[in-house]
Amino acid sequence: MKITIVSLRDCAIYLEAHTLRMCRLVSSIFKIDKTGAILPVQIADEEFRSRLKQLDILGKNGFPETIRYELNNIPVNSKFIVIVGRDYQTDQIILYRLKGVVYEFNGKENFIQPYAERMEQFSSNYSVCIFNGQGRMQYIGEADKSKRVCRFCHRSAPLTSFTHKSHAISESLGYKSLVCHEECDECNEYFSRTIEPDVVNMHSFLLSLCGISGKKGIRKTCGENFKFWLDRSSRQYNSQGTFMMQLKDLHIENGDIRTGIQNLPPLDTSSLKYIPQNVYKCFCKYAVSCLPQNQIGFFQKTIDWINAPANYRRLPMVASCSVDYTTPLFSLCIRKEQDYRYPYCWASLNIANVRYMFIVPFSSQDRYSFTTKARYQFFLDILRSWFPVLDMQPMQLSSSKPAHTVVDMKFTMDDRCKLGRDYFIIDKGNGEKEIGGQ
């Protein structure tokens, strides 16, 4: 059973119930008609909220926590729409239309309509494939190992092997369910050693902060003078868990932890190095992994560039913005017509709570490189007109010089916090202290 829920909240909610038990649970939250079918229009009233509480009492029953959180945060007494049987996750136009209806139901002005029109314009220019890194397993490319050709080195068995599962997008970014059949073991190993660590290092702190789960669980970020991670074991007491910070330079005099915390030196992330151009290469590697097979031939120069060592290349800018959810979503857009003002291929990649929108450069279907200010500005303006709610800012990822992400974080502790109740200190005896708290 698939369900799409559209409310006054920014994002739609998607639910998928695979088991009968789950279907029953889902049906128990919403108002139903005489036949037991979920009514399309619901109200987030007291009754709805108390039904959600029932879910809490049921405890760990496999009902996704994030969805419970989203449902709990539908504005009080507002009307919302529940569509059973369809997952509109990949259909932005319908979502915008539904959003407009929800606004009207709640007596609000339907300012969504122009967005829907812009989305229609967008879809007349580009065909879009959306990949959800958390959904059901999705396999891209040739299933038969003996027929596979690696997209990156063009070799087949027996010159190379396809024994390991190659994730189309790094698993450490939370993309667990996308597998590219056409990436050989050698290329997989090469990328995991060369360009993938750059993306992970650049986002390390964010991945820990947002609780993104990779192959080995949630990432622990280790800087020069700190370690930071999210301890999920305390999740039964709060929704997310406990953030843990181990600090090297915390000086506590006479038990005065507050002053110690305020005077903390900046978090030193200089050991988490990345090469900006490798980040861009890795983004494009994800795009090539997700491309439909018949498109690969248009990207040979892109693949050559991905495989080459990092040298300065003037590349298009990359737009980024923050989003208020952490679903690993990747969209690949391919131009439909020969209007060369638009890049042939661009993609949108969510990492933790950041979205990147980047052009896949060096395609044989492009006439321009989009590296001049005017060409890129045209693309950026178009993006901004299609997605006006996103505050997109361009950034440069051309450099081949190592950089690191600065984490500007200030700590304060509320006067009401009590040692042993709200926080605790573990002195490791070697100058390191560990603070836990919520």
Ligand SMILES: [Zn+2]
């Ligand atoms: Zn290969």
